Amino acid sequence: MTLTDKPLFRFGVVADPQYAAIPPHVGMNRYYANSLQKLSDAIDVFNGEDLAFVVTLGDIIDRSFKSFDDILPVYERLKAPSRFLLGNHDFSVSAERLDSVVGRLGLEDSYYDFKVGSYRFIALNGNEVSLFAPGEGDAHRALAASHLAVLKAEGAVNAQTWNGALSDTQFAWLEVTLRAAKAAGEMVIILNHYPIYPPNEHNLWDFARVLELIEKYDNIPAYFCGHNHAGNFGEHGGCGFVTFKGMVDTPDENTFAIVDVYAGRLEIRGFGREESRTLVK
Template sequence: MFVSLSPEQLHALGEVSEFYRLPAMGPPRDDENRPVRVRFGLLADPQYADVDPDPSHVRYYRHSLEKLAQVIDELNQQPLDFVVTLGDLVDRQWSSYADILPLYRRLKHPHLTVMGNHDADTLSRHLASQRPALALPKHYFHFSFAGYCFIAIDGNDLSLYCNQANGDEQLRAQHMLGQLQAQGAIQAQPWNGGLGEAQLDWLAQTLQTAAQRHEQIIVFGHYPLAPEDRHNLWNHQAVVALLVKYRARAYFAGHQHAGGYQRIDGTDFITLKGLVDGARSTPFAVVELYGNTLTLHGYGTQHSLTLK
């Protein structure tokens, strides 16, 4: 299932809609008589903007164009089934999409985008400026490939990035955030978000169906779920409980640019480092799934992992 854009949203987003449509997937690369080895590329938080570095000189927004070009060139040399960007393609400017789109068009592999909080903010402001105003779209989907179920969730479902065309969703987001702040939850930050009830129900049903089909489950999201961190999804505990219940193999996220890792009851929660951080560092990864082993080959400052 793919949550599609409306004709009005497609028209308003124009070429940018390429990032938020599911690409055609080719057949698995391995011979049918051998165990299938799935390989995909991962990068997180290019967060490009044509602006100077932040005051702390941690985020080099303008450098992301050059770094993203290097990463795409490297990924094009790899035998991959697809590539996933784990959110925050741009930082703040609608015009930034026009600068990064030609780079992504050079990518030789199918590309899937997870919507990040900076993407959601930029898209939402652009769509709200239309007449009439258009809602921030929902961007969660799944697909089956080579015995795996790949799922992408949308952590901006309930968030302060929703605009007036999203109905009461921003009010519900404010209520959720207020409750978490009253509880002293560290993830109760305005730049995070959460999953609404409809998406949680969809996720539970999708996981259940995948488990019944004996598919291994891989999930992508922008907001981390574990370990505990101020960057986590507002209702991360509910999502962790679902992934553990249905024995998801792994969850990949961005958003926390320092990266992170935790295993909970057999599910690996992996957060990639942010591409925008550092003047020259280009962290990204290639993930290989083969049998019961998940291998994350890290590049640049991204650590490697072999998880059985």
């Protein structure tokens, strides 16, 4: 594919602001309250560019439903549309508020897809089968407990209570959406809070089946995620797996990115602690 100098479009990426009006956890390098200023500074940069949208890859808050009241107004300064994904900390709210998280973020569904030009973006919800997002008595919470027990028995590195998985229904939807995108001649970028590659303790519980599905398609140049605040990167089957660094980390050094989408490649421009990369497809 011929490379061009003019991007088809560009979009912004933020991972893990994890805001809360609480003191920092210095031992974990988490400065929760500082994310308001960091996000505002990132938006200043985003507003200086012509962006199709800005996506936050989950963990908008660290805890407490009222934290949304502080951080969501900051996003209102964005000139570009804002897209949200759900992270594990977004469900660190009281039990009676669990069902309100999706709506509070302005989402109609917890997983969805949208199109920009010839690109299909697929936003997954890796919290659907977990010990924290489904309410008490929800079948997905019981399924999560059994799923985690199996992973622990296997000694899986990602057998962690703060990870989750896709439901079978969501996975079937992913299959159908990927098949339709391929038939339509669309390129696909998958977005999720949880990594699936390289192997890591932060990975989605059912990373293997998602990775196997992605391997079947040659039109997926990238899988973008957060959750692992240190960041990560790997290439597998022609797809670049980018874990963006957590904004909540460090007292004042920021991290976010702008992705320039060209015919044949993605140029990730990292700001602050985020690395710049080129993904060729």
